[in-house]
Amino acid sequence: MRRLLSYTLLLLGLLVGGNPVPGWTQAAETRPLNLETLPSLPIQPGDFCIVCNVGARHLERVVLYRGRRVGLCALHPSTFASNPDYFFQQLQPQGALFHEDSISRKALRWGWFIAGAWITLAIFSAGLSCWIAQCKGLPAKKWFYLGLVLNVLSLPVIMTRRALARLKLPPHVTKPPTTALPEPCPDCGALNHPAATECSGCGKPLKPKMQSEVARAGLKPGEG
Structure with missing residues (x-):
């Protein structure tokens, strides 16, 4: 059971594009970038080429990409445009809680x-499966976990299982919703059921204040 559950979680990890096993990597989806569609910014001291790291005086342009300044020298605009996500990772803060995702979200859409x-x-x-198991008298907890692991395959399996035999009660016999409080005998003070016809202590006849379960089931005293 545990091994089957582990394989199921591993399959889900692969579907969503995760990295469930150390050493497995996922290649980022790269698309050529048209630099002419990006806003151009004036070159400022402190800018550098994102590809070769040369200073601001060697830059040809600075563009705004994903809300950040990206400097490019005259030799590397096409290099950056061919794989912008790879070079843009240098501008991301290492170990930050929130940062841009370098993997295209469209690649994960079908997986999710x-x-x-x-x-x-x-x-x-x-x-x-749990509800059907309860109706058939089968262990509900077991079939709940089987439903999680087997998914819809558990439904035809539980439907073909035979139900356990149930105890049949006499007609009109139901569990009372509440338990009646005992009534004291007016003579000896012994406690008796409200449906009692005589005192269990002194034997004096009593007037029943409710119908007994035996009479409600249509039985006679001593039957059943």
Whole structure:
């Protein structure tokens, strides 16, 4: 069971484009960038080429990319445009809590959709399998976890299982919603059920204040 659950989590990690196993890497999706579509900024002291790190006096232009200044010398505009995400990682603060994602989100869209659909179906299948198991007298906890792991495959399995035999009660016999308080005998003070016809202590006849469960079931005293 644990091994099957581990394989399921590993499959979900691969679908969402994660990195569940150390040593596995995911290549970033690169697209050529048209520098002419980026806003141009004046060159200022402190700017440097993002490709070769030369100073501001050797720069040809400074553009605004993802809200940050990116300097480019005369030799490397095409180099940066061919793979901007790779060079843009240098401007990201290392270890920061919030920073730009260098991997295209479109590459993960289908993975997240499939993972979300899988998890939703797993929760639905687990709940439905648990309910069917309770109706059939089977262990509900076991079938809940099987529904999470097997997903919709658990439904035909639980549907084909035979229900356990149930104890049949006589007709009209139901559990009373509340327990009646005992009534004291007016003579000896012994406590008796409100439906008692005689005192259990002194044997004096009593007037019942409610109908007994035996009479409610249509039985006679001593039957059943």
